[in-house]
Amino acid sequence: MQLQGSDSLQNKILLFIGTFFIFNVVASIFRYNKMPEWLTLLQGVFIFICFFFLLFRFVFNSKLFQDQFLTRIIILGGYFCRGLIAIINEYIPLLPNLSDVSYYHNLGIEYSRELSIHVGGFGASAFGSYFIGAIYLLFGPSPLVMNILNSLVYSFTIIVLIKICRELDFNNFWVVALLGSILPSSILYIPVLLRESIFLFFSMYYFYQMIILFGKEKKGFSIDDSRRVSIQSGQTLYWDASPDPGEHVGNLVCEI
Numbered sequence: 648m649q650l651q652g653s654d655s656l657q658n659k660i661l662l663f664i665g666t667f668f669i670f671n672v673v674a675s676i677f678r679y680n681k682m683p684e685w686l687t688l689l690q691g692v693f694i695f696i697c698f699f700f701l702l703f704r705f706v707f708n709s710k711l712f713q714d715q716f717l718t719r720i721i722i723l724g725g726y727f728c729r730g731l732i733a734i735i736n737e738y739i740p741l742l743p744n745l746s747d748v749s750y751y752h753n754l755g756i757e758y759s760r761e762l763s764i765h766v767g768g769f770g771a772s773a774f775g776s777y778f779i780g781a782i783y784l785l786f787g788p789s790p791l792v793m794n795i796l797n798s799l800v801y802s803f804t805i806i807v808l809i810k811i812c813r814e815l816d817f818n819n820f821w822v823v824a825l826l827g828s829i830l831p832s833s834i835l836y837i838p839v840l841l842r843e844s845i846f847l848f849f850s851m852y853y854f855y856q857m858i859i860l861f862g863k864e865k866k867g868f869s870i871d872d873s874r875r876v877s878i879q880s881g882q883t884l885y886w887d888a889s890p891d892p893g894e895h896v897g898n899l900v901c902e903i
Contacts (some may be wrong), residue, residue: 666693667785674787678760682787684738691737691791695730698799702726711810717821718809725828726802732840735796748790748840755779756788778845790840798843801837804848807855814858 661766670690674680706712707781736742758780779793787791805827809820817823827833836843 668785674759674783674785674862677787680785682789687737687789687791688734690789692784693794694786694792695734695795698730698795699723699727702799702802706806706902711806711813712820715820718824720847721821721824721828722802722805725805725824725833726798728828729798729801729833729838730795732834733791733798736838737791737794742835742839745839747839751779751840751842752788752790755783755793759783759788792839794838797841798838800844800848801833804844806852807848807851811851811855811858814855836896858859 673686673690677686703723706722712719734743754776758776782793782796783789805824808827809823812818812820812823832843
């Protein structure tokens, strides 16, 4: 069984490397020309399916979503809908035509072709040049790839938000996933060539890390009005979870 699992993993790695190599060859061929629509669609659909299985494996293998079947379905369904909107919008306009989309697209094309920046290298310009330009350099000048990537990143943003709610003792994960999936902004500004998805993910992740850090400080041992640490001579230490009457927390007790 282990040998079969190892062979399966090796086959997936080889498939990934081979696909990446083909996409890179395509990017090299069409670096200075527009990719054919059928090739853009084929590439986008393939990446959309790969990202879906990646997200599927994550939500069904994560302990965070144990016994949370409805939450899993909502997260997968949200990504599927946003990715589908991104694919359709590439050929049939469904979303508003925003000027920033063409701006980022042109910055990405310039960087992928010449590996140089013609405007400021910070903020929006940096996102369009470095990030989108790197994606175009690897996969070709296709906004569809970035749009699908934005949809995937937003799905992981919802997962980070669920982790934040767990730290705050709110365990109705399906409510968080549903609200995050049906927000109008998640439909208008996520499956397009904008930076909102990436920035939102890092903002939520930073906020999550701050909550973790703050929680560790609150749980740390200290001597103050609300805690009492009792240490008796001995060798074995354990935490007594049963507080004395009138105390807020348990005591650190030593056994001889």
